[in-house]
Amino acid sequence: MVNHQKSELYFLFFLLAGIFIIVFFIFKPFLYVIVLAIVFATVFGPLHKKMLAMTRDRKSLAALLVTATILAVVVVPLTFLGIQIFQEASGLYSSLVGNGDATNLSRVVGDTIQGLARFSPVPIEFSVDVNQYLKQGLSWLLQHLGPLFANVAKAMASVFIFLIALYYLFKDGHKLKRAIVALSPLQDIHDETIFNKLTSAINSVIKGNLAVAIIQGILTAIGFAIFGVPNATLWGSVAAIAALIPGIGTALVLLPAILYLFFSGEMLFAVGLLIWGVTAVGLVDNFLGPKLVGRGTRLHPFLILLSILGGIVFFGPLGFLLGPLVLSLLFALLEIYFAISNK
Numbered sequence: 105m106v107n108h109q110k111s112e113l114y115f116l117f118f119l120l121a122g123i124f125i126i127v128f129f130i131f132k133p134f135l136y137v138i139v140l141a142i143v144f145a146t147v148f149g150p151l152h153k154k155m156l157a158m159t160r161d162r163k164s165l166a167a168l169l170v171t172a173t174i175l176a177v178v179v180v181p182l183t184f185l186g187i188q189i190f191q192e193a194s195g196l197y198s199s200l201v202g203n204g205d206a207t208n209l210s211r212v213v214g215d216t217i218q219g220l221a222r223f224s225p226v227p228i229e230f231s232v233d234v235n236q237y238l239k240q241g242l243s244w245l246l247q248h249l250g251p252l253f254a255n256v257a258k259a260m261a262s263v264f265i266f267l268i269a270l271y272y273l274f275k276d277g278h279k280l281k282r283a284i285v286a287l288s289p290l291q292d293i294h295d296e297t298i299f300n301k302l303t304s305a306i307n308s309v310i311k312g313n314l315a316v317a318i319i320q321g322i323l324t325a326i327g328f329a330i331f332g333v334p335n336a337t338l339w340g341s342v343a344a345i346a347a348l349i350p351g352i353g354t355a356l357v358l359l360p361a362i363l364y365l366f367f368s369g370e371m372l373f374a375v376g377l378l379i380w381g382v383t384a385v386g387l388v389d390n391f392l393g394p395k396l397v398g399r400g401t402r403l404h405p406f407l408i409l410l411s412i413l414g415g416i417v418f419f420g421p422l423g424f425l426l427g428p429l430v431l432s433l434l435f436a437l438l439e440i441y442f443a444i445s446n447k
Contacts, residue, residue: 134265136420136422137266137269138265138269139425140266140422140425141266141270141273143306143429145274145277146303148170148174149303152167152170155169163275164275167271167272170274171271171274174270179263179266179267183263185341189341192335192338195335290440294440294444297439298433298436298440301432301435301436301439302429302433302436305428305429309408310425316347316388317344320344320347320353320354320385320388321340321342321344321345321347322340322344323380323385323388324339324343324357324358324381324385325340325341326340326384327358327377327380327381327384327385328340328377330380331365331373331376331377331380332365332370333364333365333377343356343357343358343385348409354381355381361377362377362378362381365377408428408431411428411430413427415427415428415430
């Protein structure tokens, strides 16, 4: 009788494992979309609570209204922004390949290095193929964004699935959470610790670091457009990524742009962009950062930078979200492990 029960358990275990693997591959094409929906549901959780109060706890209506709000305020603008970045990246890549702008870019970089060498007591011999690095970076960007915009039907299907998943996460997310806690072999308190850590990390990374970086990128793009720097949207997106680098930030993009205007003879525009960078862009982190992050758990900026860059390399464009989340999950599990081992 005991052997028969063991055989049943072993058979059930292998059956569950096999079905789990099959279900994983069925859901695999939509995993990124579902994870993205979970992130948005967490970030817009406070808005959903307010909407529930306004609709007198009508869950379906509240979920629909919040989902429609996210579609209008976030998804549609990001789609147009992605299209603009793709168009500018394609144009710049074509120009570099055809040597249209390569000569001007190399001249500006060369003049900058020569200008800095005059102030150095030691002779400086430094050469860098900026055009080649730009080609490689733009090629990577086009390889990841190209298929997304080339296959419009697939992109629309992904957006549709994202919105449906988001709606049901708002409507039935609490039921899903209770089911996960019930199925988890960990104690409920540890499950709650993991959920709280991930929620805090999502809010911290998205509302804090990424929100400030995006605002700085937008302001940088506006400054570039005002003062005549070409491909303003593309370089604004690069500035948003650079804003995550501790101690350097958007200066990594603003300084070359100011030097570009200076060596192009646009002295007034160069001074204007310098003032814009110091005031409009540079002060954003000091004023908005603490307010957006709040009292949530904040990962070290250097760890966030590494997790975002590594996440982009490993997961693709969505790695800027998945990287920090995986890192936060690691810290949550380590905290639970040490709590259990010290008992």
